[in-house]
Amino acid sequence: MKYQKYSFYILLFFTSILTAQTEVISLEAIWNGEFRTDGMDALHSMSNGQQYAVLNFDRASRSTSIDLYDYNTLQKVKTLVSSSNLDEMAYFSDYNFSNDEQKIILVTNQEPIYRRSSLGDYYVYNILDKSLTLISEEKIQEPTFSPNGNKVAFVLNNNLFIKDLNSGKTTQVTFDGEKNKIINGITDWVYEEEFAFVRAFDWNADSNKIAYIRFDETNVPEFSMDVYGTDLYQTQQVFKYPKAGEQNSVVSLHIYDIETNETAEVKVGKSYNDFYIPRIKWTNNSDILSAQFMNRHQNELDLWMINAKSNSSNLVLAETDKAYIDVTDNLTFLKDNSFIWTSEKDGYNHIYHYNSNGELINQVTNGNWEVTDYYGYNDKTNSVFYQSVENGSINRDVYSIKLNGKKKTRLSNLNGTNDADFSADFSYFINTFSNASTPPKYTLNDAASGKVIRVIKDNQSLSNKLSNYKLSEKEFSTIAVNGNDLNMWMIKPADFDSSKQYPLFMTQYSGPGSQYVSNSWNGTNDYWYQFLAARGYIVICVDGRGTGFKGADFKKVTQKELGKYEVEDQIEAAKQIGNLPYIDAGRIGIWGWSYGGFMSSNCLFKGNDVFSMAIAVAPVTSWRFYDTIYTERYMTTPQENANGYDYNSPINHVDKLKGDFLLLHGSADDNVHVQNTMRLVEALIQADKQFDWAIYPDKNHGIYGGNTRLHLYKKMTEFIINNL
Secondary structure (H helix, E strand, C coil): CHHHHHHHHHHHHHHHHHHHCCECCCHHHHHCCCCCCCCCCCCEECCCCCEEEEEEEECCCCEEEEEEEECCCCCEEEEEEEHHHCCCCCCCCEEEECCCCCEEEEEEEEEECCCCCEEEEEEEEECCCCCEEECCCCCEEEEEECCCCCEEEEEECCEEEEEECCCCCEEECCCCCECCCEEECECCHHHHHHCCCCECEEECCCCCEEEEEEEECCCCCEEEEEECCCCCCCEEEEEECCECCCCCCEEEEEEEECCCCEEEECCCCCCCCCEEEEEEEECCCCCEEEEEEEECCCCEEEEEEEECCCCEEEEEEEEECCCCCCCCCCCEECCCCCEEEEECCCCCCEEEEECCCCCEEEECCCCCCCEEEEEEEECCCCEEEEEECCCCCCCEEEEEEECCCCCCEECCCCCCEEEEEECCCCCEEEEEEEECCEEEEEEEEECCCCCEEEEEECCHHHHHHHCCECCCCEEEEEEEECCEEEEEEEECCCCCCCCCCEEEEEECCCCCCCCCCCCCCCCHHHHHHHHHHCCCCEEEEEECCCCCCCCHHHHHCCCCCCCCHHHHHHHHHHHHHHCCCCEEEEEEEEEEECHHHHHHHHHHHHCCCCCCEEEEECCCCCHHHCEHHHHHHHHCCCCCCHHHHHHCCHHHHHHHCCCEEEEEEECCCCCCCCHHHHHHHHHHHHCCCCCEEEEECCCCCCCCCCCHHHHHHHHHHHHHHHHC
């Protein structure tokens, strides 16, 4: 009887599971935020190393606050500021502390400009007297405290300004700023997009000098986009956009002396013909500025130390590469003015320590694996903290190592994706962990041992919700393609039957240095793949040659031939998977967005005997249409490499189209212009090829806003169901 009772409860348990896992994901649920994860917004470690601040949103009062928490107890200590107590603003969306943490810059009413830039109303909140000061009556960009906290520098209408918080006086530093002509202290479009920064000015340690980059984009060709809006007549957005081979902004570096009110242009001891300044940063010495200069091909990078007093320069580091050099933000100056630097010069991205003159002291990390993030240096323990893929290229772990390269310690202990945010004194770190089956989990960890002290957030409510859904496992593996073991994942229908045949749907991005096969938690597209799997599709993703985190040679093999090796790998992978007994080789589709759309178009055209369907969203259709910095990094210029540009352009292969093709784009895409799609459409029409397409009015590269994203995915889903 006991055995029978036990069996009954087992049966009841499994019946409950089967009953619970009956819900199927809907597109509406994906795009209304049903599966949103809970995180820690705008985390800031306080300088005492014992407390941290986060930005919290109170849904009941619709207000935001900056709340202070204790690392050790995780208990809230106090609220530093809440918008519910501020008459001037209903909410704020971000914040920045002064170095002494007595003042906070708050922003509200932000308006996006491009991907990273925005305008906003900015205020300075004084924690001691609870006063609130508006920095400018007009919307401004990138307000930044001086190190002593007494001033704020910002950009308004392409000019640099400084506001004295004690006197209230605002001083205009530059006067020649003009839209589509001169920019001071803010990057132009192509720098923002491809060098990934907006603020092009920096305070020195003594708060008496500001270095800034000036962009003269007078001769950069303009691109214009119609903005249809709701008025009777459309308007136009006109901006400077240097396409491959065209003229860039002329950049110059300047140092403004606050005490003398004088500006000096920096002249380095080398003549550059056509160059970039992708990073500037003051050293610990208030008179020494570091600046990185890079040639147009981006295969030479020079690190200069510039003496602001004498206006002299010293070249301390010069790196070259047969392909290109990636710009990073890992330059760290130590107290003795030696510095930490990351480089791929041995074939993998690693950490190096140089003295102040640029002489190598030692290579800190070493091995056939990549450092993927640099967290900082603790001078008290002489330790460097970083993230790497030493535990497999689809995983991320947190490590510490002594500056001399010894005593390496793995601080994270779960396989998947680990990321760290260290306290200011490096005594604690907040670890964010996830993998393909575990939503983000935030834990407080000891920085010396990695030991978990407490769980902060675990997204258990999301796990509980998803337990009601019929979901499939994401299966990781490798596939041998064209002489390489490529990372891959596969999602099968939950009721998969190996005796049946299923259509295959491939997803990829494939761009240089990218990664889409990673052991991390779901993005929104992953829920869409679960949606498709529930409807009888097998979904796979393969990271081919040219993608990242497997060494420089693997990543840079595509140099001067974007779209050749990547397409070959996707076609061959599709052939191999198509040979599996449970795959219907006559029903293989592929899709991608941006670079992925460039790829999916090429795969359908060039692989017309393999792929029967493709979707391309906002695709590049010829690299001649894309910007200088990104394109020339991998392709040099069209004048130098015409065949590389044209041979792998989808526009030149439209005659090969046999399958079903869906082409989608936003008309206000400032990044990959809708021109790409229009030119491909015209080529398809002239080749007498039938296809489907749609333009989303006034939508940018992300194609979102209101009901847009849901509509887009409904359209793609319908196309897949009807054609695959």
